[in-house]
Amino acid sequence: MAVTGFLTDSTLCIGCKACEVACKEWNDVPDDGFVWSGLSYDNTLALGHSTYRHVKFVEREPKAGCGGNAKEQITWEFSSDVCKHCENAGCLEACPTGSIVRTEFGSVFVQPDICNGCGYCVVACPFGVVDRRPDDGRAFKCTFCYDRQKAGAEPACAKACPTGSILFGKLDDLERAADRRITQLHANGMTDATIWNPKETSVGGTHAFFLVRGDPRAYNLPLKPQVPAALLRQSWSAAAVAAGAMVALSLVSFALGNRNMTGVEGSRRRGTR
Amino acid sequence: MKPHIPETRLDEIREQAALGRLDADGIRPPGSPFPEAISYYGLPLVKAPVWTWEVPLYFFVGGAAGASSVLAFTAQLTGASPSLVRDARWIAAIGAAVSGPLLVLDLGRPERFLNMLRVFKPQSPMSVGAWTLTLFGAATAVAVAGETVRLPRVGDTAAFLAALSGLAMATYTGVLIGATVIPVWAKHARSLPIHFGASALASAAALLNLCGHDEPALNALGLAAAAFETYMSIEIEAGNDIESEPLRQGPTGTTIRIGGFFSGPLPLVLRLLGIRSKRARRAAAASSLLGSLITRIAWIEAGKASADFSRPD
Numbered sequence: 142m143a144v145t146g147f148l149t150d151s152t153l154c155i156g157c158k159a160c161e162v163a164c165k166e167w168n169d170v171p172d173d174g175f176v177w178s179g180l181s182y183d184n185t186l187a188l189g190h191s192t193y194r195h196v197k198f199v200e201r202e203p204k205a206g207c208g209g210n211a212k213e214q215i216t217w218e219f220s221s222d223v224c225k226h227c228e229n230a231g232c233l234e235a236c237p238t239g240s241i242v243r244t245e246f247g248s249v250f251v252q253p254d255i256c257n258g259c260g261y262c263v264v265a266c267p268f269g270v271v272d273r274r275p276d277d278g279r280a281f282k283c284t285f286c287y288d289r290q291k292a293g294a295e296p297a298c299a300k301a302c303p304t305g306s307i308l309f310g311k312l313d314d315l316e317r318a319a320d321r322r323i324t325q326l327h328a329n330g331m332t333d334a335t336i337w338n339p340k341e342t343s344v345g346g347t348h349a350f351f352l353v354r355g356d357p358r359a360y361n362l363p364l365k366p367q368v369p370a371a372l373l374r375q376s377w378s379a380a381a382v383a384a385g386a387m388v389a390l391s392l393v394s395f396a397l398g399n400r401n402m403t404g405v406e407g408s409r410r411r412g413t414r
Numbered sequence: 415m416k417p418h419i420p421e422t423r424l425d426e427i428r429e430q431a432a433l434g435r436l437d438a439d440g441i442r443p444p445g446s447p448f449p450e451a452i453s454y455y456g457l458p459l460v461k462a463p464v465w466t467w468e469v470p471l472y473f474f475v476g477g478a479a480g481a482s483s484v485l486a487f488t489a490q491l492t493g494a495s496p497s498l499v500r501d502a503r504w505i506a507a508i509g510a511a512v513s514g515p516l517l518v519l520d521l522g523r524p525e526r527f528l529n530m531l532r533v534f535k536p537q538s539p540m541s542v543g544a545w546t547l548t549l550f551g552a553a554t555a556v557a558v559a560g561e562t563v564r565l566p567r568v569g570d571t572a573a574f575l576a577a578l579s580g581l582a583m584a585t586y587t588g589v590l591i592g593a594t595v596i597p598v599w600a601k602h603a604r605s606l607p608i609h610f611g612a613s614a615l616a617s618a619a620a621l622l623n624l625c626g627h628d629e630p631a632l633n634a635l636g637l638a639a640a641a642f643e644t645y646m647s648i649e650i651e652a653g654n655d656i657e658s659e660p661l662r663q664g665p666t667g668t669t670i671r672i673g674g675f676f677s678g679p680l681p682l683v684l685r686l687l688g689i690r691s692k693r694a695r696r697a698a699a700a701s702s703l704l705g706s707l708i709t710r711i712a713w714i715e716a717g718k719a720s721a722d723f724s725r726p727d
Binding site: 180181183186187189197199231234235236237238239240255256257258259260261263264265266267268269270271272273274277278279280356357358359360361362363364365367368369370372373375376377378379380382383384386387388390391392394395396397398399 | 453457461462465484485489492494526530539540541543581585588589590592593594604611615630
């Protein structure tokens with residue numbers, strides 16, 4: 142099976158949220174609360190246990206500063222966020238039950254019949270995607286419409302996208318398409334358009350990648366994400382040092398202590414057998 | 415005359431301030447907006463841990479039990495009093511028996527706890543921990559059973575396995591939270607296993623003290639652990655990295671300090687007095703136990719605060 146991916150092009154997004162709705166309907170995702178956030182047109186705010194697609198509304202106003210306004214112009218960008226389906230997926234590595242697997246399409250999938258809701262994937266995702274659904278107890282995130290892909294169909298969000306902002310296809314093809322698109326945008330004068338795909342980090346690239354304008358961090362897309370596995374070696378080494386110190390200290394203490402013991406200071410309350 | 419600071423330099427300072435690393439001493443132009451990190455409306459980047467009270471309590475109980483099994487083994491090896499060995503084995507076994515239910519309770523689907531043993535994944539500290547606790551639970555139970563039914567060879571073999579897995583029990587929880595994306599935990603991935611290990615050792619020595627054992631070795635171990643915990647508190651206070659802010663500020667900072675005081679300086683002084691005074695030893699033991707529990711709670715809560723303040727970088 143070919144490795145598939147998502148290319149989400151924010152320069153084509155019109156913020157209609159059809160992807161959010163299509164995802165909710167197809168995957169039977171429950172209500173994620175209805176709150177007026179006051180943050181642009183975004184009342185969803187983040188991906189989570191009951192949000193697998195989330196349209197971000199990035200408003201950039203000129204910043205007031207010392208000596209006049211900053212150089213930025215007002216912009217209003219939309220970008221549909223989704224699970225990144227990392228090449229080195231923190232959640233997949235962390236999952237102790239083997240519930241989270243890599244599918245034949247290269248995507249990262251939480252098997253709902255295995256997950257026991259330990260919550261370790263939640264603190265292993267560098268993008269804050271996967272979360273535990275409180276009333277259900279299990280962890281949920283984008284399935285990359287595994288069921289639809291199995292049947293040869295494209296994911297519901299890509300199917301519903303009216304502008305072609307969400308592109309689904311073979312990962313290699315999408316990467317070439319993104320390069321073509323960025324060249325075209327730069328030629329048209331949109332010089333702040335960039336591709337976000339953290340290939341140079343421990344995440345090793347993502348299967349869902351993004352074309353955004355300006356600093357990707359304004360979309361909560363970190364430039365230097367890190368998978369927890371990168372910390373394992375130093376942390377286990379420290380544990381080994383601690384374990385060694387504990388054995389050495391107790392051996393020395395007891396050995397010296399017993400030599401000095403006369404029985405007077407010893408266990409008086411309990412008799413020895 | 416006011417010094418002229420060009421807009422480009424201000425942008426530079428904003429960038430640095432957003433990362434919490436200002437190199438410009440004294441340059442905070444009056445009336446200028448405090449620079450914010452570049453992020454999506456300041457919403458958190460990573461999700462907060464979903465763990466509730468069971469997890470820090472398990473860290474405390476499991477750690478104390480693990481260190482206790484290490485003390486049981488080393489005490490026996492060096493010919494300490496059999497009653498000390500027996501009590502240490504019992505503490506380990508009871509702690510292990512309590513640990514399992516605590517972890518099961520924390521699951522979103524407790525009835526599926528056996529799925530933890532579906533696979534063994536060395537790359538997942540949670541998986542390593544689940545298997546360690548299973549081995550530890552079995553070994554500590556056999557160790558006390560072997561002693562009770564007078565099968566010393568079986569008991570001693572089990573006690574050796576309990577000590578081995580106990581070493582992991584006392585330290586792996588530091589790796590468990592250290593190797594994550596939570597900024598404050600990840601920042602301390604290297605020190606957390608030692609911190610939790612010292613805390614576990616102090617608790618085990620304290621529990622044996624409170625069971626009526628007054629071996630100088632226990633006081634010495636408590637002293638060493640308290641000394642390390644004091645050092646850890648100083649290190650946290652002396653740091654100025656933005657990731658560790660939850661350890662120094664707000665309710666989590668206060669809790670860390672309280673936990674640090676009861677695990678570090680207070681038992682350190684009491685243990686020194688405890689070389690002569692039995693009452694001081696008992697007080698040190700109580701203080702260490704309380705400190706160890708508060709410390710684990712504080713670290714989990716600091717992780718939650720840290721996630722809420724996480725920004726992309």
